[in-house]
Amino acid sequence: MSGATPASLRVAVVGGGPAGSFFALYALKYAALAGRDLAITLYEGKDFRQFGQAGCNMCAGIIPASVLSQFGGLGLTVPPELILSRISTYSLHTSAGSLDATQPDPRAEIVSVYRGAGPRYGHPPGLVSFDELLLEQAVARGARLRRGFVQAVRRGPMVEVESGGESERYDLVVLASGVNGHSLCLGGFAYRPPPAGAMCQTELYLGQDEVQRRLGGSVHIFLPPDCIATYGILIPKGPFVTVSLLRARSQMRSLRQFLALEEVRAVLGAQARPACGCLPSISVGLATSIADEGFVAVGDASATRLYKNGIGSALATAQRAAWTAVYRGCTRDDFETHYLPLCRGIDRDNRIGRLLFLEVPALKRFGVMPRAHYRLATSAQHHQGASELHARILWGMFTGAYSYRDLLRMATSPALLSRLALAFGSSLLRPKECLPSGRC
Ligand SMILES: Cc1cc2nc3c(=O)[nH]c(=O)nc-3n(C[C@H](O)[C@H](O)[C@H](O)COP(=O)(O)OP(=O)(O)OC[C@H]3O[C@@H](n4cnc5c(N)ncnc54)[C@H](O)[C@@H]3O)c2cc1C
Incomplete structure (x- = not known):
């Protein structure tokens, strides 16, 4: 029929x-x-x-503004209280230093919201x-x-x-x-x-001012040891910070170990109080x-x-x-x-996405990888085109801004590949040379 x-x-x-x-x-x-x-x-x-x-x-x-903009076509308005934080930067913390990707296009704004009424403890009204x-x-x-x-x-x-x-x-x-x-x-x-993968998630209460001071509008992505998780993310959300761990090895213990990592503590400080937690699955x-x-x-x-x-x-x-x-x-x-x-x-x-995500274990295992990426990213002043593209790819990998196919196309552009090859060469030949981040 x-x-x-x-x-x-x-x-x-x-x-x-x-x-x-x-x-x-x-x-x-x-x-x-x-x-x-x-x-x-x-x-x-x-x-x-x-x-x-x-x-x-x-x-x-985390919701791209492009999704909220479709509310208009359904005759829906977005109440301002729905939006808890506006995200302007993604920072990937690597062993060589932090790689920052700022919002490449004002239309690509990202916001954070609560799906339910809020965390179990310490929830503000409204x-x-x-x-x-x-x-x-x-x-x-x-x-x-x-x-x-x-x-x-x-x-x-x-x-x-x-x-x-x-x-x-x-x-x-x-x-x-x-x-x-x-x-x-x-x-x-x-x-x-x-098929679904295991996640571990918690909400930490820091207070609005402290979240603003410590994270501002930045999402922080960490690459912890595999025995903890594949990666961990901190997301500012009003007075709270959401912590998401992908493939946490032992759930709550992984979360404790992740929060104890020096680089995570450097962002969060010691005052964060748990306000909620869950162990959801994610469709893959x-x-x-x-x-x-x-x-x-x-x-x-x-x-x-x-x-x-x-x-x-x-x-x-x-x-x-x-x-x-x-x-x-x-x-x-x-x-x-x-x-x-x-x-x-x-x-x-997603199949292309899986290929691109193979870089995560390589970034963790081979020190030359983060060093090369760091060199490329910080060469912005000299090679703006390549480093802008690099930042765009980083932004796109963690937001919905581009398809994985577009990201692959950007990642294999001759301009970027040649700059990356040079950065690799320098990182291999002069591994002891200190990077601008101060790390060797
Ligand atoms: C840890 C984690 C972090 C994520 N972060 C993001 C993010 O930042 N941004 C983003 O866009 N996506 C994110 N996602 C993915 C996002 O949550 C899902 O893609 C989205 O929720 C899918 O919506 P859905 O309506 O299909 O399913 P769901 O949101 O899961 O909704 C399903 C609904 O069905 C109801 N239901 C289930 N079974 C029954 C039943 N038998 N009878 C009646 N009702 C039933 C449930 O109660 C639920 O309300 C994340 C996922 C995880 C696990």
Whole structure:
């Protein structure tokens, strides 16, 4: 029944995080434009108005302004209290010194937000929850909210959704349950969630002035020993600093060891007090059988960009899936033709991203690597083009500003490669020569 779009459509969205709410907001907008009758039910088990993990989707909360700018197209306004810090610099701390990348373009602004109502302890009043803001807006525009987790989704002539002992039937079920959700039985569907990696995250309270003095608008990235984590990040967020560790070896112990590192203490000081903590998973691949008859997965449950701008991917996948459902239809063919190419494109780009991230272990293991990068970065005055490109790549690796394909193209530009080769040569031939950072 490809292309058959009946006048009325009943849709269940499992999960009211960004992907679920964006799906509802876009589907309601498109249905109004197309003059179609659409009934959407959002199932969400968490209450984003609660403090701590109970009300939070466990994320570092960095959002590019390009994502917030799309709120306008949905008729949403961004309340100023939502934005806790504006990020202007990313600093990568290496054994040779710190490599700084400043925002290359005013339109590439990055902000930090809380996904839930705020950390468990020491939360100031008046914080706005990003997830609650979206969910409230979806409900204000006509989505029905059912509080509670979904236990099962079953295939049949219509798709059946079971929650809190009650079942309802729908034309389409949209799986927007992320990778940290409650386990759910998917009867009759071949869907498998994407592979996920382990993260460790905590919120530290320093107070607004101290965060401003110590971090300002900078995100700090560290490359700790592998026995602690692959990398660790400090993000300023109003009076708090969010600490995220990727692939922490032993979770809370790794966090203690990370916070005890000299270079981390030099940024944070000794006054930081833990205010919250969680051990979430992060999606690192493509889910299997994302689309089926009357079924589609969006957001983390389908495909997301590797280690960056997951909320931007939630928006992009939700928008395309909603467009397909309203304008094309809800069969497997409809989603395969109009939606899956987007997910496959994200996955292809992530493969390039994985290649680029191979540099992280090399930066840790071979001292010549950070020395060469440091030389190149600090040669700005003499070789501005190459060092600007270098800073742009660093900015792009940790934000959603560019695709990994674009980053690879920038990283392999002849101008940059020749400068890097020279920097490598100098670092190999004169390894003992002190770098401007004062380190050898
Ligand atoms: C440590 C960490 C840091 C991150 N930092 C960033 C960052 O700085 N910036 C960024 O853009 N992205 C970041 N991400 C990625 C980002 O969190 C995700 O890409 C984004 O949350 C995906 O949105 P989603 O709606 O698909 O899933 P989620 O945000 O996980 O939302 C899923 C929702 O579904 C609900 N749910 C699950 N199962 C059920 C069920 N059975 N019934 C009913 N409801 C259910 C959950 O309660 C949840 O509200 C980070 C991820 C991690 C783990």
